[in-house]
Amino acid sequence: MSFETIWFIRCALIYLGTGVLLGISMAIQPNWMLYIKPTHAHVNLLGFMAMFIYGVAYHVIPRFRGKALFSNKLARYHLILANVALVGMAFSFPLRFTLGAMGNYSLALFGTIQVVAVGMFIVNAWKTLD
Ligand code: HEM
Ligand code: HEM
Incomplete structure (x- = not known):
């Protein structure tokens, strides 16, 4: 198994653990939902899945x-980029409520890095299939 395979799967497991903890904390403390729901969703979907x-x-x-x-x-x-971008996005979602415009810029920045990372996967998988 390559380094990338091992570490993508390990990261996925870490994000699964983090994601379900965020989920259960929202269930226990519903007033956190506004702040952490998108973080929970993306840590589970972009992180784990x-x-x-x-x-x-x-x-x-x-x-x-x-x-x-x-x-x-x-x-x-x-x-590297998928992880940097996801952690950045995870913190930026709630920071929009405390930092306002800065939080939005931060989300836009890390979101863009995430798009670049996804693009890298698309190119690599596509070219391998060629
Ligand atoms: C222990 C496990 C989990 C718990 C306790 C949990 C809990 C929650 C809660 C309380 C919400 C907010 C629901 C609402 O808006 O009223 C939520 C939303 C969400 N969860 Fe989880 N969750 C868990 C696992 C997962 C997993 C594994 C995934 C994906 C693989 C996931 C994906 C989502 C998504 C996408 C939303 C947002 C749904 C929307 O847009 O309305 N959750 N979760
Ligand atoms: C570059 C990657 C992505 C960016 C920048 C992004 C950005 C966003 C933003 C800004 C929102 C609105 C959050 C809010 O309610 O305040 C959102 C919601 C959502 N996104 Fe993404 N997203 C990305 C990728 C994905 C992917 C790959 C999935 C699914 C596999 C996904 C699933 C969702 C879901 C389920 C919601 C609703 C969450 C909620 O109810 O809070 N996103 N996304």
Whole structure:
């Protein structure tokens, strides 16, 4: 298994743990919902679901296709950027309520980095399938 596969799956497990804790804290303390619902949703969906898929995809796509991954370097940058962007987004969602416009800029910045990271996955998976 590659470094990227191992660490995408490990990150996914960490985000799953974090995501369900955020979920249960909202259930216990409903007045937190406004602040942490989008963080909960994205930590679970971009963190657990997407990162698990990335990790498994980097392992199985080259094997199913019978050739090497298009770029290991791109996968490494993807791993780093997806995590930086998700953590940034996770904090930016609630910060919009305390920092106002700054929180929005922060979300836009980390959201854009997330789009770039997703783009890296799309290119790498697509080119490997070529
Ligand atoms: C212990 C596990 C979990 C608990 C206690 C929990 C709890 C909650 C609560 C209280 C809400 C707010 C519901 C509302 O708006 O009234 C919520 C929303 C949400 N949860 Fe969870 N959750 C859990 C796990 C998950 C997982 C594993 C995922 C995804 C893989 C997930 C995805 C979502 C999403 C996407 C929303 C937002 C839904 C919307 O837009 O209305 N949750 N969750
Ligand atoms: C670049 C990546 C993404 C960005 C920048 C982004 C941004 C946002 C923003 C700004 C909201 C509104 C939050 C609010 O209510 O204040 C939102 C909501 C939501 N997004 Fe995303 N999103 C991204 C990717 C995704 C992906 C990949 C999924 C699903 C797999 C997803 C699922 C959702 C859901 C379920 C909600 C509603 C959450 C709620 O009820 O609070 N998002 N997203």
